[in-house]
Amino acid sequence: MDQYALARKVQELAAGDAGLAREFVRILIDTNRATLETLREALNAGSWKVAASAAHRINGSARLIGFEELVERTVQLESAATARHAPRAAALFAAVEQDVGNLETWLENLPGAGDANA
Numbered sequence: 652m653d654q655y656a657l658a659r660k661v662q663e664l665a666a667g668d669a670g671l672a673r674e675f676v677r678i679l680i681d682t683n684r685a686t687l688e689t690l691r692e693a694l695n696a697g698s699w700k701v702a703a704s705a706a707h708r709i710n711g712s713a714r715l716i717g718f719e720e721l722v723e724r725t726v727q728l729e730s731a732a733t734a735r736h737a738p739r740a741a742a743l744f745a746a747v748e749q750d751v752g753n754l755e756t757w758l759e760n761l762p763g764a765g766d767a768n769a
Contacts, residue, residue, distance in 0.1 A: 652718045652754070658761050660716050676758045683712055683751050690747075694732070694740055702732035702740065709747065713754075721750040 665672035690705035692698075710725035728743040 652720065652757070654757050654761075657716060657718075657754075657757055661758075661761060664715070672761075676761065679712055679716070680755050680758055683709060683755065686712075687748060687751050690728075690744065694737075694744055697735075697737070699732050699735050703729045706732060706747070709751065713750075716754075718750070718754060721747065721754065724750060 661672050661675060665675055686705050686708045690702055690709070693702035693705060706725045706729040710722055710729065713719075713721035713725060724743055724747050728740060728747055731740040731743055
């Protein structure tokens, strides 16, 4: 994902309001962290419906900000979980986890929005 495109999208979603942008970034980071942990636990437990639902939630966040690579991976992960295909789901989870980590880093470093703790 292009970090400049991400910055533009966050500003667009926040209607140019820096405070709202910071809040949006904080919520997105917190939600993705929690959902990623739910996804990890569900995959480890073989809770396929929960895993598919968590992948779907991360997909929604990715779509909102236009992170197409993450959108594609979460669609594939949701499908693998629905099909109860553990090896494929595990491989896709590793890629999704890396993408979510990269997204978090990019969001935290956005000028004007990235200080999620402000």
